[in-house]
Amino acid sequence: MRRRRLLLSSVLLTVSLGITEVVLRWAWGFGSPVLYEWDGRFEYRMVPGQRVMRFGKLIETDSRGLRGPELPTRQTDQAELRILVVGDSVVNGGSHVDQSRLGTVLLQEFLDERLTQPVVVINVSANSWGPANQVEFLKAFGTFDADIAIVVASSHDLVDVPVHSAQARANSGNTFNAPWSALTEVAGLAWARLAPSGDAAPPDENDTKLAAECLTSFEELLSFLNANTKKVAVAMHWDRNEQAANATRPAHATLVEAATQAGAAIWELGPAFIAAEANPEKVLLGSPRGSLIAVPTHVMHDRIHPTEFGQLVLARELLNRLENSGWYADVTAPGP
Numbered sequence: 001m002r003r004r005r006l007l008l009s010s011v012l013l014t015v016s017l018g019i020t021e022v023v024l025r026w027a028w029g030f031g032s033p034v035l036y037e038w039d040g041r042f043e044y045r046m047v048p049g050q051r052v053m054r055f056g057k058l059i060e061t062d063s064r065g066l067r068g069p070e071l072p073t074r075q076t077d078q079a080e081l082r083i084l085v086v087g088d089s090v091v092n093g094g095s096h097v098d099q100s101r102l103g104t105v106l107l108q109e110f111l112d113e114r115l116t117q118p119v120v121v122i123n124v125s126a127n128s129w130g131p132a133n134q135v136e137f138l139k140a141f142g143t144f145d146a147d148i149a150i151v152v153a154s155s156h157d158l159v160d161v162p163v164h165s166a167q168a169r170a171n172s173g174n175t176f177n178a179p180w181s182a183l184t185e186v187a188g189l190a191w192a193r194l195a196p197s198g199d200a201a202p203p204d205e206n207d208t209k210l211a212a213e214c215l216t217s218f219e220e221l222l223s224f225l226n227a228n229t230k231k232v233a234v235a236m237h238w239d240r241n242e243q244a245a246n247a248t249r250p251a252h253a254t255l256v257e258a259a260t261q262a263g264a265a266i267w268e269l270g271p272a273f274i275a276a277e278a279n280p281e282k283v284l285l286g287s288p289r290g291s292l293i294a295v296p297t298h299v300m301h302d303r304i305h306p307t308e309f310g311q312l313v314l315a316r317e318l319l320n321r322l323e324n325s326g327w328y329a330d331v332t333a334p335g336p
Helices: 001-028 103-114 131-141 154-157 167-172 182-192 210-228 242-246 250-261 272-279 280-284 310-326 327-332
Strands: 036-039 043-046 053-054 059-060 083-087 117-125 146-153 231-239 265-268
Touching: 043 131, 043 167, 053 327, 083 103, 083 131, 083 210, 103 117, 103 182, 117 131, 117 265, 117 280, 131 210, 131 310, 146 310, 154 167, 154 210, 154 250, 182 265, 182 327, 210 231, 210 250, 231 250, 242 272, 250 265, 265 310, 272 280, 272 310, 310 327
Parallel strands: 083 117, 083 146, 146 231, 231 265
Antiparallel strands: 036 043, 053 059
């Protein structure tokens, strides 16, 4: 009798776990996150050709592992305006931002409404990419014939250097980030919530060795963009702590100084995020997808990452800066 009870309990437990696994996968997308792959050239990227639903959000990648639609490497129309937006998870959005709500997608919608010429906005980003990853990816794939390049940077980027380069070289082409099951992923996420990475203490931005290494890559990135595009801007994103204090950290000033020396335009994003947090209705006015964002209450998902509403703020501010720059006419005027 006891053996039968144990057998029945085991069967019921197995069935319950199986049902839970199926529900977690189909209802929320656990067990099938966005996959990454090692690459010895730029450390890692999202696996190309993915279409993943996570927590009701769509994430798609093209043949290069970028979050966006497939597009030709070169312009297909002489009148086409191409804008390259380079960054890390701030630009990438991650699994809490639907493909349609990305700042780069919204920026393209704004520009499509305002300009008569064809426009392409290209999102070159991946979670935790620093300047070294970004410049090496662009060296490998080029600048996609972009006229304007916008680098979205933050204070933490001053010490964001590759830490898995040897592993990437040894395992190029191999994927990672795949959990054993939906149940194990949920368990891992629950454990991670004890110290959520998005709200963890900022990295040691006073580490002079890391800062020097990163500055070299940052300068190389801007030099590469200057040589291969017509206009370059550095858009400085403020994290939630900087927004709350209405003041940036010393690392921010270091990056701004390097960008200024490289001749890039400096666009401060912090004031726009602070204003949007205080008055979200003003941001939604006239926004192509504003009506789809239910009740925008915060611009930040955590310390570093914008919410979907924050992505809209990013798009609007980049649009404002572009419109005030006068660059459209400069980059699309016919040559001599």
